[in-house]
Amino acid sequence: xxxxxxxxxxxGREFEAANPGVKVDILYRETxxxxxxxxxxxxxxxxxxxxxxxxxxxxxxxxxxxIAPLEKIFSPEELAEFHQLAxxxxxxxxxxxxxxxxxxxxxxxxxxLMKEPPKTVEELTAIAKKLTIDTxxxxxxxxxxxxxxxxxxxxxxxxxxxxxxxxxSADGQPNLATKATVDxxxxxxxxxxxxxxxxxxxxxEMANSLFKQGRSAMVINGDWSWGDYLEAKIDxxxxxxxxxxxxxxxxxxxxxxxxYSLNPNLADDRRETAIRFLRFMLSSHAQEKxxxxxxxxxxxxxLQASDAVKSNPILRDAVPIMARGKQMSVAPxxxxxxxxxxxxxxxxxxxxxxxxxxxxxxxxxxxAQIQRMNETLLPDGTRWxxxxxxxxxxxxxxxxSLKGIKAIRSAxxxxxxxxxxxxxxxxxxxxxxxxxxxxFNILLSFSNFSLMTFRDWKIVGMQHYISAVSDWSxxxxxxxxxxxxxxxxxxxxxxxxGLALLIDQTLPAKPLWRTLLIIPWAVPQYITALTWRGxxxxxYGPINQFLADFLSLPPLDWLSDPLLAFxxxxxxxxxxxxxxxxxxxxxxxxxxxxxLHEAARVDxxxxxxxxxxxxxxxxxxxLKPAAVLGCIWTFNSLxxxxxxxxxxxxxxxxxxxxxxxYRAAFNLYRYGHAAALSVLTFxxxxxxxxxxxxxxxxxx
Amino acid sequence: xxRKTSSLLVLLLFSFIAVFPILYVVAMATHDNSAFxxxxxxxxxxxxxxxxxxxxxxxTEFLIWLRNSxxxxxxxxxxxxxxxxxxGYAIARYRFPGHHWILRSLLTTQMFPASMLMLPMxxxxxxxxxxxxxxxxxxxxxxxxxxxxxxxxxGFFETVxxxxxxxxxxxxxxAFQTFYRVILPVxxxxxxxxxxxxxxxxxxxxxxxxxxxxxxALYTLPLGLKSFQASIATDWGLYAAASLIISTPIVxxxxxxxxxLVSGLTVGSVKG
Numbered sequence: 001x002x003x004x005x006x007x008x009x010x011x012g013r014e015f016e017a018a019n020p021g022v023k024v025d026i027l028y029r030e031t032x033x034x035x036x037x038x039x040x041x042x043x044x045x046x047x048x049x050x051x052x053x054x055x056x057x058x059x060x061x062x063x064x065x066x067i068a069p070l071e072k073i074f075s076p077e078e079l080a081e082f083h084q085l086a087x088x089x090x091x092x093x094x095x096x097x098x099x100x101x102x103x104x105x106x107x108x109x110x111x112x113l114m115k116e117p118p119k120t121v122e123e124l125t126a127i128a129k130k131l132t133i134d135t136x137x138x139x140x141x142x143x144x145x146x147x148x149x150x151x152x153x154x155x156x157x158x159x160x161x162x163x164x165x166x167x168x169s170a171d172g173q174p175n176l177a178t179k180a181t182v183d184x185x186x187x188x189x190x191x192x193x194x195x196x197x198x199x200x201x202x203x204x205e206m207a208n209s210l211f212k213q214g215r216s217a218m219v220i221n222g223d224w225s226w227g228d229y230l231e232a233k234i235d236x237x238x239x240x241x242x243x244x245x246x247x248x249x250x251x252x253x254x255x256x257x258x259x260y261s262l263n264p265n266l267a268d269d270r271r272e273t274a275i276r277f278l279r280f281m282l283s284s285h286a287q288e289k290x291x292x293x294x295x296x297x298x299x300x301x302x303l304q305a306s307d308a309v310k311s312n313p314i315l316r317d318a319v320p321i322m323a324r325g326k327q328m329s330v331a332p333x334x335x336x337x338x339x340x341x342x343x344x345x346x347x348x349x350x351x352x353x354x355x356x357x358x359x360x361x362x363x364x365x366x367x368a369q370i371q372r373m374n375e376t377l378l379p380d381g382t383r384w385x386x387x388x389x390x391x392x393x394x395x396x397x398x399x400x401s402l403k404g405i406k407a408i409r410s411a412x413x414x415x416x417x418x419x420x421x422x423x424x425x426x427x428x429x430x431x432x433x434x435x436x437x438x439x440f441n442i443l444l445s446f447s448n449f450s451l452m453t454f455r456d457w458k459i460v461g462m463q464h465y466i467s468a469v470s471d472w473s474x475x476x477x478x479x480x481x482x483x484x485x486x487x488x489x490x491x492x493x494x495x496x497x498g499l500a501l502l503i504d505q506t507l508p509a510k511p512l513w514r515t516l517l518i519i520p521w522a523v524p525q526y527i528t529a530l531t532w533r534g535x536x537x538x539x540y541g542p543i544n545q546f547l548a549d550f551l552s553l554p555p556l557d558w559l560s561d562p563l564l565a566f567x568x569x570x571x572x573x574x575x576x577x578x579x580x581x582x583x584x585x586x587x588x589x590x591x592x593x594x595x596l597h598e599a600a601r602v603d604x605x606x607x608x609x610x611x612x613x614x615x616x617x618x619x620x621x622x623l624k625p626a627a628v629l630g631c632i633w634t635f636n637s638l639x640x641x642x643x644x645x646x647x648x649x650x651x652x653x654x655x656x657x658x659x660x661x662y663r664a665a666f667n668l669y670r671y672g673h674a675a676a677l678s679v680l681t682f683x684x685x686x687x688x689x690x691x692x693x694x695x696x697x698x699x700x
Numbered sequence: 701x702x703r704k705t706s707s708l709l710v711l712l713l714f715s716f717i718a719v720f721p722i723l724y725v726v727a728m729a730t731h732d733n734s735a736f737x738x739x740x741x742x743x744x745x746x747x748x749x750x751x752x753x754x755x756x757x758x759x760t761e762f763l764i765w766l767r768n769s770x771x772x773x774x775x776x777x778x779x780x781x782x783x784x785x786x787x788g789y790a791i792a793r794y795r796f797p798g799h800h801w802i803l804r805s806l807l808t809t810q811m812f813p814a815s816m817l818m819l820p821m822x823x824x825x826x827x828x829x830x831x832x833x834x835x836x837x838x839x840x841x842x843x844x845x846x847x848x849x850x851x852x853x854x855g856f857f858e859t860v861x862x863x864x865x866x867x868x869x870x871x872x873x874x875a876f877q878t879f880y881r882v883i884l885p886v887x888x889x890x891x892x893x894x895x896x897x898x899x900x901x902x903x904x905x906x907x908x909x910x911x912x913x914x915x916x917a918l919y920t921l922p923l924g925l926k927s928f929q930a931s932i933a934t935d936w937g938l939y940a941a942a943s944l945i946i947s948t949p950i951v952x953x954x955x956x957x958x959x960x961l962v963s964g965l966t967v968g969s970v971k972g
Contacts, residue, residue, distance in 0.1 A: 422790035433843035437820035516715040522954035524904030678816035
């Protein structure tokens with residue numbers, strides 16, 4: 001990957017040298033972030049001139065109107081020079097031209113550990129069993145027969161075709177309720193639980209690093225990984241995914257392309273330069289560079305027979321594998337298919353559901369999702385309610401601000417004027433960055449803003465709210481969110497107050513303890529949350545190691561069992577949050593006069609009773625507001641769950657409301673719907689806080 | 701004695717738990733990438749080196765990101781502290797029309813699911829031509845930290861005896877002079893806490909920065925760090941090394957100021 005970026009940067013500099021006055025800025029983003037950043041940038045009328053990425057972004061982006069058609073820029077003769085797989089058309093327009101084809105999966109094997117790749121699935125299982133070894137006899141596997149990112153549907157669907165059905169029908173609709181899907185589910189599940197030839201928790205990183213260390217004999221991965229493995233000095237060979245004996249078929253790898261699309265919002269001169277750069281990056285000169293340095297398969301037909309390809313054993317072997325492939329669909333609907341399949345597939349792997357039922361559910365669910373994604377809401381009667389509401393609120397605001405202005409006017413040159421002047425800057429800033437976006441968000445929640453209406457959305461009414469409150473899963477999420485909030489805050493309190501009490505005793509080295517225990521708060525969250533994910537790793541994580549060494553427990557599937565994954569998020573969040581409460585409690589303890597305790601001690605009151613009679617009542621006014629604040633933060637804590645469970649895995653079981661909304665907004669482009677959910681979430685939280693503070697009158 | 705010993709043991713245990721994940725990051729930073737799929741106890745600590753740190757400083761734009769982050773965070777802290785101390789003081793000392801409104805909204809704004817303000821915020825910034833500039837980030841960061849900070853400052857000012865102001869006013873100082881010369885120095889613990897809080901949020905914020913900044917030359921540390929984390933292969937060694945460097949100043953600040961934290965964090969001192 002880095003090697004790719006390096007070549008890209010070199011070519012950028014080369015172009016700058018050849019075109020004085022042009023500066024090429026290359027911006028790297030991960031696939032997901034690339035999409036959302038690009039979307040919001042183009043919406044705001046800015047963004048990069050060209051976007052380079054995998055072909056599956058063409059569907060959504062062209063539907064939103066944020067990439068421009070290219071067929072008028074390039075002549076038919078020019079286009080004829082490219083391989084068909086590299087020209088990405090969607091709805092009769094050409095939106096992307098690839099500079100390489102590939103992005104397909106294959107079997108990569110370590111030649112040091114095996115001479116010949118397996119021809120059939122049965123062979124693969126047998127070989128992998130032989131090569132799954134516990135070298136030091138400590139009961140843990142040190143070398144696996146096979147490793148791959150098997151929880152991700154992308155790595156799973158080729159097997160469906162091996163069992164005789166495609167997972168998409170010819171017109172791009174999902175086709176998941178088939179026997180082939182069931183067979184493929186069963187195959188991977190057996191590999192994980194019966195044959196145990198793959199690590200039972202294995203994400204992309206894990207598979208990659210096992211293979212690079214020679215601790216996995218085979219890996220299923222794409223052509224993008226070759227450079228990485230060459231760099232790691234692994235002597236590897238490549239082979240097609242093995243044949244399924246029962247059907248006599250070979251799994252069909254999905255072949256994609258990675259290429260360039262053009263931003264439609266460019267001024268003429270910029271556009272000229274961008275197109276010039278685009279031609280340069282697609283030229284045979286640039287493609288050859290990539291082929292030579294990072295072994296990509298060029299998209300220009302005349303280069304495919306060149307020496308650069310022929311002399312490269314890996315590329316040579318890749319040609320027949322690719323020939324079996326099929327062009328990856330670029331329809332936005334694919335997102336919905338991945339989503340539903342991921343959920344059901346992961347619950348099969350986790351032993352929660354049976355393949356049969358899961359395949360049926362995946363089908364019906366993906367159809368439902370596609371329908372939701374493509375619906376364009378039309379205005380209905382509820383629009384008038386919204387309108388009335390908005391007018392009412394607007395009127396109220398105008399009346400209030402008129403009152404305010406009058407008050408400022410009548411504030412005779414005195415203290416009130418001063419007070420207003422002091423608060424004004426903060427109020428303006430808050431209005432700009434918090435209040436206005438919030439109002440905008442409320443407007444969005446009444447709108448039909450989604451994939452289909454990306455550039456011309458309008459207010460349609462209350463539909464999103466009605467569908468949200470009539471969906472049972474919303475209440476399940478709410479319950480989970482409440483449990484999450486209260487258990488977390490309770491633990492923060494118990495640990496925080498407990499530790500503060502311990503520190504507050506006249507112990508030696510008070511500042512030392514205080515400093516050590518503040519660390520979880522001090523280190524940026526996105527670093528520690530990811531670290532905790534590593535700590536929970538099934539095979540190598542210190543937590544399972546501790547359980548095994550000290551409590552003789554079998555390893556727990558922290559990240560692939562729904563309840564345990566939620567617990568893992570919980571533990572991480574408790575760790576992150578107790579220092580804040582501890583500091584608050586320490587501050588509170590400082591305000592308690594010492595002689596109170598002394599007097600009670602002289603009177604012979606036990607330490608336990610002293611706490612309940614003196615410390616606790618005096619701490620309470622300090623702790624209550626902190627608890628309210630803690631509840632608000634925890635209720636809306638997106639980061640921890642997102643990072644620890646990798647966006648809600650397994651099977652979207654670890655979501656609380658905010659993470660679910662985040663997913664809904666960015667995954668299926670249902671911005672209006674997500675906005676409505678977020679407004680509901682806010683209202684619920686508001687109610688909760690009101691109930692909590694009403695009782696206390698803690699905050700006035 | 702027994703009680704003391706057991707208290708010490710409990711503190712030791714929790715301190716270990718608090719620090720352990722950081723040790724894990726240290727292990728990753730001082731070994732090559734393979735540390736990722738190995739157990740800590742199996743790592744060869746004699747092999748530990750600073751290669752990743754060297755690579756980070758020499759081969760990536762780390763120093764530029766560091767400069768950007770320092771610049772932004774320091775400015776944000778100053779702006780945040782001045783705005784919130786002014787507003788906090790006015791709210792604590794004066795009752796004016798709209799006073800309740802502001803107080804209520806302080807807690808309310810904390811309740812917005814932040815991820816949902818992104819899109820509208822982006823639109824606002826674009827209209828103001830603040831995209832892809834430090835100023836845009838400055839505006840967003842300073843404002844989003846404000847509610848908590850104002851609340852903080854207000855709580856602290858309420859604990860300051862009114863006699864101070866009265867005396868200052870008798871000496872002929874204006875309202876603002878009183879605030880600036882008499883009250884602010886007294887409020888230093890709270891100012892430190894507020895400053896630290898704003899510094900921390902802007903130092904480690906990723907999501908907003910990812911949307912606002914598009915030019916790599918403007919990247920802040922979290923954005924730079926994220927760029928090591930590709931969908932294909934993360935360079936964990938670099939990631940961990942960068943994480944340590946990013947965490948260090950915050951941790952040092954925290955430790956140096958933890959005394960102030962305890963006395964200045966006034967979430968609790970809310971009186972009607």
